[in-house]
Amino acid sequence: MSEIANTPEPPYYAVIFTSERSDGDNGYGEMAEEMVRLAAAQPGFLGVESAREGVGITVSYWESLEAIHNWKQNERHMIAQQKGMSEWYLRYKTRVCKVERDYGFGRG
Amino acid sequence: MSEIANTPEPPYYAVIFTSERSDGDNGYGEMAEEMVRLAAAQPGFLGVESAREGVGITVSYWESLEAIHNWKQNERHMIAQQKGMSEWYLRYKTRVCKVERDYGFGRG
Numbered sequence: 373m374s375e376i377a378n379t380p381e382p383p384y385y386a387v388i389f390t391s392e393r394s395d396g397d398n399g400y401g402e403m404a405e406e407m408v409r410l411a412a413a414q415p416g417f418l419g420v421e422s423a424r425e426g427v428g429i430t431v432s433y434w435e436s437l438e439a440i441h442n443w444k445q446n447e448r449h450m451i452a453q454q455k456g457m458s459e460w461y462l463r464y465k466t467r468v469c470k471v472e473r474d475y476g477f478g479r480g
Numbered sequence: 481m482s483e484i485a486n487t488p489e490p491p492y493y494a495v496i497f498t499s500e501r502s503d504g505d506n507g508y509g510e511m512a513e514e515m516v517r518l519a520a521a522q523p524g525f526l527g528v529e530s531a532r533e534g535v536g537i538t539v540s541y542w543e544s545l546e547a548i549h550n551w552k553q554n555e556r557h558m559i560a561q562q563k564g565m566s567e568w569y570l571r572y573k574t575r576v577c578k579v580e581r582d583y584g585f586g587r588g
Contacts, residue, residue: 374533374534374535375500375534375535376498376499376500376535376571376572376573377498377573379573379575382575386494386496386575386577388494388496388539388579390484390485390529390539391484392483392484421498421535421537422533422535422537423531423532423533423534423535423536423537424531424533425482425530425531425532425533426482426483426531427482427483427484427529427530427531428531429529429530429531429537429539431496431498431537431539456585457585461585462586462587463484463584463585463586463587464484464584464585464586465484465485465487465582465583465584466582466583466584467487467490467494467579467581467582468579468580468581468582469494469577469578469579469580470577470578470580471496471575471576471577472576472577472578473575473576474573474574474575474576475573475574476571476572476573476574477564477565477569477571477572478570478571478572479570479571
């Protein structure tokens, strides 16, 4: 289960990936887990948050645009992106953002 | 149920709100629906995406930082923010971002 990512002081970068799945698993669950493991091992990775309820929203956080670019070019990730279009998603949107400001709240 | 937001060409702004709920509804569901309606009526609102699965992620999209600021100062929204801290959330993080680039995929 996802938690709130423990990111450093801004500025840093966020990739918002919003998707609608097609029916059936077709290897999606296994690949999704592998992608989270692989992303977390990339240079410049800061954290990830994810939830699906009808639509799926995954936000990954990165130190730089270069780190995002390198992750997009990762060989296993490129295979996953291809399978995403051919099998797992009906549609998706990816937004690359600069986080300019953040604030939070927590009890206890 | 949330859908992928139909946003214009970048640049525009995103507010990523990631939260962990406390137990019980305590008026949360009703207020959450009101906030979505109210936000959608604000000047500069572009769209919203939302999912909860353990963690909740709501991303709202805006034309400008001024539009985000005005929404944060909305009277009903300020009451909701207060109740969020006192009742509905164990913790949350809000990130204000500039969307620099986006791309997508859709079938048919």
